[in-house]
Amino acid sequence: MPENYRALQGFKDILPEEQPYWRLIENTASEVASLYGYQRIETPLLEDTTVFRRTSGEGTDIVEHEMYSFDDRADKEGRRQNISLRPEGTASVVRAYLEHGMFKLAQPVKLFYMSMPMFRRERPQAGRLREHHQFGCEALGESDPAIDAEIIGMLYQIYTRLGLKNIRVNINSIGDSNCRPQYIEKLKAYYQPLLTDCCDDCQIRFHKNPLRLLDCKKPQDQAKIAAAPRITHNLCEPCQEHFASVQRYLKFYGVPYDIDTLIVRGLDYYTRTVFEFTSEIDNVALNGGGRYDGMAEIFGGPQTPGIGFGVGIERVILELKRQGIEPPAEPKPRAFVVYFGKTQDMKDAATQLTAELRQAGIKAATSYGERSNKAQMKQANASGAEFSIIIGEDELANGTLSIKQMQVGQEKTENKQVQIKRDEIIPYLTGHQA
RNA sequence: GUGACCGUAGCUCAAUAGGCGGAGCUCUGGAUUGUGGCUCCAGUGGUUGUGGGUUCGAGCCCCAUCGGUCACCCCA
Numbered sequence: 296m297p298e299n300y301r302a303l304q305g306f307k308d309i310l311p312e313e314q315p316y317w318r319l320i321e322n323t324a325s326e327v328a329s330l331y332g333y334q335r336i337e338t339p340l341l342e343d344t345t346v347f348r349r350t351s352g353e354g355t356d357i358v359e360h361e362m363y364s365f366d367d368r369a370d371k372e373g374r375r376q377n378i379s380l381r382p383e384g385t386a387s388v389v390r391a392y393l394e395h396g397m398f399k400l401a402q403p404v405k406l407f408y409m410s411m412p413m414f415r416r417e418r419p420q421a422g423r424l425r426e427h428h429q430f431g432c433e434a435l436g437e438s439d440p441a442i443d444a445e446i447i448g449m450l451y452q453i454y455t456r457l458g459l460k461n462i463r464v465n466i467n468s469i470g471d472s473n474c475r476p477q478y479i480e481k482l483k484a485y486y487q488p489l490l491t492d493c494c495d496d497c498q499i500r501f502h503k504n505p506l507r508l509l510d511c512k513k514p515q516d517q518a519k520i521a522a523a524p525r526i527t528h529n530l531c532e533p534c535q536e537h538f539a540s541v542q543r544y545l546k547f548y549g550v551p552y553d554i555d556t557l558i559v560r561g562l563d564y565y566t567r568t569v570f571e572f573t574s575e576i577d578n579v580a581l582n583g584g585g586r587y588d589g590m591a592e593i594f595g596g597p598q599t600p601g602i603g604f605g606v607g608i609e610r611v612i613l614e615l616k617r618q619g620i621e622p623p624a625e626p627k628p629r630a631f632v633v634y635f636g637k638t639q640d641m642k643d644a645a646t647q648l649t650a651e652l653r654q655a656g657i658k659a660a661t662s663y664g665e666r667s668n669k670a671q672m673k674q675a676n677a678s679g680a681e682f683s684i685i686i687g688e689d690e691l692a693n694g695t696l697s698i699k700q701m702q703v704g705q706e707k708t709e710n711k712q713v714q715i716k717r718d719e720i721i722p723y724l725t726g727h728q729a
Numbered sequence: 730g731u732g733a734c735c736g737u738a739g740c741u742c743a744a745u746a747g748g749c750g751g752a753g754c755u756c757u758g759g760a761u762u763g764u765g766g767c768u769c770c771a772g773u774g775g776u777u778g779u780g781g782g783u784u785c786g787a788g789c790c791c792c793a794u795c796g797g798u799c800a801c802c803c804c805a
Binding site for chain 1: 730731757758759763765799804
């Protein structure tokens, strides 16, 4: 294969053998989302770059060097719009909410999106691709902490239904525009005298994104982090109450959670509640989410609280595989039609029968071309079909079909083969259905 | 963006010390011209990622490049 005709680095084909995992996740998540009253929405892959830049934040890695952005072709006046492949889903959904005036509907408006591709130009590694897919939910127009708990509870229920064990739920509150700036000042004041002793990255973080100081994994900085002032101890009164209420409501959903005051999310738009679900095996986040009460105003819309999350589907699949969870397989055909003869009549009879079965809603397969009888039986076997239906000279002559049961051990052929009238085939097959 | 390891058939992998590129699986055909699975036989399938270099001779050594995997960073 010439190397220029390969999928791009970090982009993956999703092959048939992977599809059962996707189906399982898509079905499970959609059902649970519907259970909680979320309605599906789909937004375009491309947006004006500012949709993402303004919301995620200028200083974040995602907008700074991970977005696929480019100038569109010039319009009549010669202007070029800079557009981007979406790196995350929330901003687009909020944009759609405002664009379609959904703030005039009964609030909250609960939306979910399924398997929407996301693009970030990072170096690929385990569980990280340049194109990945997310399932996500957004609840807009409601600031009640009960909905924070609801959304976390829903997520937990999805993982439970998928059969995943040992999922760790970490929550935190990062305050709002009222109390967070004060906390950041406090954090900087704490770090100022320690700075010379910090790792190189932390030196940069101190100026660029002080909250990230808490995220450092270098051993030399762990003691500093442990003694650093905590955001949860520096929340303003309303934020404190909100966080306490989230925790109270969370109990009703039976979610075993931990408060992790070190959670700092990678997007600037979060306020108050933030959360991450991770597997216990390693530290990879399966999803991330939180509240974003200021986003609608960034777009020039009415003040609209919101909360949501995005689940990395590829990461959940990795976790399903690690935990040995097998998704339901694609159903096998009920019948495989073979023709023991090379005449056109024979081929016609086989084709007609196959078409009839399918139109009757019976999953049927058949052979193509000129294959030996044995080869066709081999195909029938490999297809996993429950029955093979044999059309040969005799059957054609006396209007019958030979039906052979395939998946019944190594008995002799005579014991598992019967001949029936041609027009009894559909009742025969449906009668055998479980 | 930084670093480490790895590229041989569709897949999983061999190939002594640098000396004629192989096996298993898959696929196709056959072992009684109307019957699968188990077994046996045969066949298809390769520019050894690509381009240079060293050598009488390179899958193997050297350089470059592309790709993959993993880690860091960051994130889902």
